[in-house]
Amino acid sequence: MKGVVLAAGIGKRMRPVTDVVPKPMVPIVNRPVLEHVVRGLAEAGVDDILVVVNYKQEQIRAYFGDGTRFGVSLRYLHQENPAGGTGAAALLGEEFVADEPFLLTFGDLMLSPANYRALVDSYRQRPTSGRITANWMEDPSAGAAVTIADDERLVRIVEKPPKGTAESNWNNAGIFVFTPDIFAAIRRIPLSPRGELELTAAIQLLADERGDVTVYRLEGLWSDVGNPARVLALNRAILTDTTLGVPVARCAEASGQAVVEANCAVAAGAELASCQVLEHSCVAAGTRVREGAVLRESTICSGGEVGAGCRLEYAIVAPGARVADGTELRGTPEQPAVAI
Structure with missing residues (x-):
């Protein structure tokens, strides 16, 4: 299976660290967060990977090279306008993935790496037009609330719901397996109020029309690496709890x-x-x-x-x-x- 990693963002909330390093290169337990992502994908059999880059991309290219030392093949694609939204970024992978199912992930996520394999395996057992991931949160208002039916089907995904209004504590975790049908869905959605193409809107469209988008509930660790406080909190969590399975x-x-x-x-x-x-x-x-x-x-x-x-x-x-x-x-x- 091919993979597409979105790693073009500036990382404003991570400043001043990201004044000198792109967010995917911020280290968690002494490895860049993007390295944790790549290693997790490799263990799941996702070994042909496109990394979408922009800000300080030369550091990412220099560190990872062609991916050989991580057991994968890496290619890079420059995103001209990282402010176009998650849907616009995902569209850049269309030519690379061709007509096959692929894994899409954000490049600033830390999770227990066994989840990558579990996601891919569960998709192969029950192929659909899409399988997304969700993590439990007390308040998903900063992410996207995910409502899940008893049979794992996605009912609703709501981007940044106002505090106290989310009908679920499940949050969009930012790792997905899609068929190329997702690209047609992205092209059909309107711009958000922020003037962006939101991937979540395309996922909802796909779920409404196809009725087969499913949700994998993550186990163990999940966190975005959003700000300096999160770096120290993740180090503490991983070094304290070896059951999370993150290599140090x-x-x-x-x-x-x-x-x-x-x-x-x-x-x-x-x-x-x-x-x-x-x-x-x-x-x-x-x-x-x-x-x-x-x-x-x-x-x-x-x-x-x-x-x-x-x-x-x-x-x-x-x-x-x-x-x-x-x-x-x-x-x-x-x-x-x-x-x-």
């Missing part, structure tokens, strides 16, 4: 005299002096943490450097950023401090 990039032993707590992750290729890495902190490959530095609930992205004697708490050091010796960088779970 870490080396077997800490280097030198560094103290690294078991609930942290230091990638191979990180250079640690006599420092402390504590409380769900993540240190990526190609980083340096100097003598006497203490990290708590923090993430050091690739190429970042933390100077001697620094104290970081609820902080993110962006790719290539340097925190000067003796700096105290303290944020909160809701608003992490960011060094760029």
Whole structure:
């Protein structure tokens, strides 16, 4: 099965991190979120993938190349206008997928990777014009509320329902299997009030006319990587709960005299002096943490450097950023401090 990954967005809510790196390259447990997506697709047998790119796309292309080291074939397509809506982005995959069912996903999602295989397998057991995914949320008003019939058929999908009005707690999770019929549906929908082609409107049209769009309920972890707080929350969740099944990039032993707590992750290729890495902190490959530095609930992205004697708490050091010796960088779970 082919796959189309939408990875062209700017990621405004992730600023200032996305001032230096595209959102799909933001690391979760020391790997870019897009790498988690690609690896999950590969394990599901989706090994011919088109990545739709725009903002800082050269970083994505340089990191992933042709996909060989991830066990897939990767191609890239530049999206001229990422503001055209999710439906417009999905249309860009039409020529690539030709006349076969394909998997479509957003490139900024973290989920328990077994869900990719389960989605594909369940679709193959019961082929339809579309199978979408849903995750349970207390309030789906920021996403799209999904109403599901007893036989898994999609009844209704409502984009960004006003708070308190959603008839379901199931939310559009952003991973789909479609036949090429979805492209004709996208072409027939009107522009939304925001002037965009909304994929959810095309899904509703397909469900109304074909009556066979079904819903797979995700299990385990699901989150979009929407803002800096979400990065730290995801690191904490994944490092705390191994049953989520998300692979963590870490080396077997800490280097030198560094103290690294078991609930942290230091990638191979990180250079640690006599420092402390504590409380769900993540240190990526190609980083340096100097003598006497203490990290708590923090993430050091690739190429970042933390100077001697620094104290970081609820902080993110962006790719290539340097925190000067003796700096105290303290944020909160809701608003992490960011060094760029």
